[in-house]
Amino acid sequence: MSTTITIFSPELAARFDKLVTAYPVRRSALVPMLLYAQDEVGCLSDAVIEEIAERVQLSPLEVRNVISYYSLLHLKPHGKFHVQVCTNISCMLRGGNELLAHCSQRLGIGHKETTPDGVFSLEEVECIGACCWAPAVQVNYDFHDNLTPEAMDKILDEYRAKAQSAPKADSNGKGV
Structure with missing residues (x-):
C-alpha cells in the first residue's frame, strides 16, 4: 500500500496487508476488509472507504456500490x-x-x-x-x-x- 498512515489499528492494518495477498485479485478482499473495518471502527465512514479503496485498488465509488448491496455493511453507527x-x-x-x-x-x-x-x-x-x-x-x-x-x-x-x-x-x- 502506498499510504503509510492508517486509520486502523496496527493489527488490523497488518491483517489487511496479508488479506490482499490471499486472493488472486485484490478486490476479492473487499467484503472481508469492510466487515473487519466496520467491527473495529463502528461504521464505514468516508475515511474508512477511502483507505480500503486504496488498499484494494478501487475507486471509493466502487466500494460504496458494494456497501449499498449488503445489509451487513452500514455507513452510520448502529446500536451495540x-x-x-x-x-x-x-x-x-x-x-x-x-x-x-x-x-x-x-x-x-x-x-x-x-x-x-x-x-x-x-x-x-x-x-x-x-x-x-x-x-x-x-x-x-x-x-x-x-x-x-x-x-x-x-x-x-x-x-x-x-x-x-x-x-x-x-x-x-x-x-x-
Missing part, C-alpha cells in the same frame, strides 16, 4: 446489537412482519433507527437465508430462528443483560 428481522416471503408467511412490529414496539424504534441508549438498532431485511426456520432474526452475527414474540423478548432481554454487564468504554472506545 443490530437486530435484523427478515420479512421476505418465507418469514412473512410465518410471522416476520408481526415479529418486526413487535420488536419495533418493544424497543421503541422503527426501521433503521437506534435506541437512545445505543444498545439496539432495528432493521427490516429481505433475506437472511433461513427460510426453512422462519421467521428468523439476525443480531450482529448470531442467527435466531423459529421465533415467536415471546421468544424474541427473551433474546432481547439476553442482549440487554450483556450490554449492562459489559465494561464501560472510555472516550477512545476502549473498555475501562
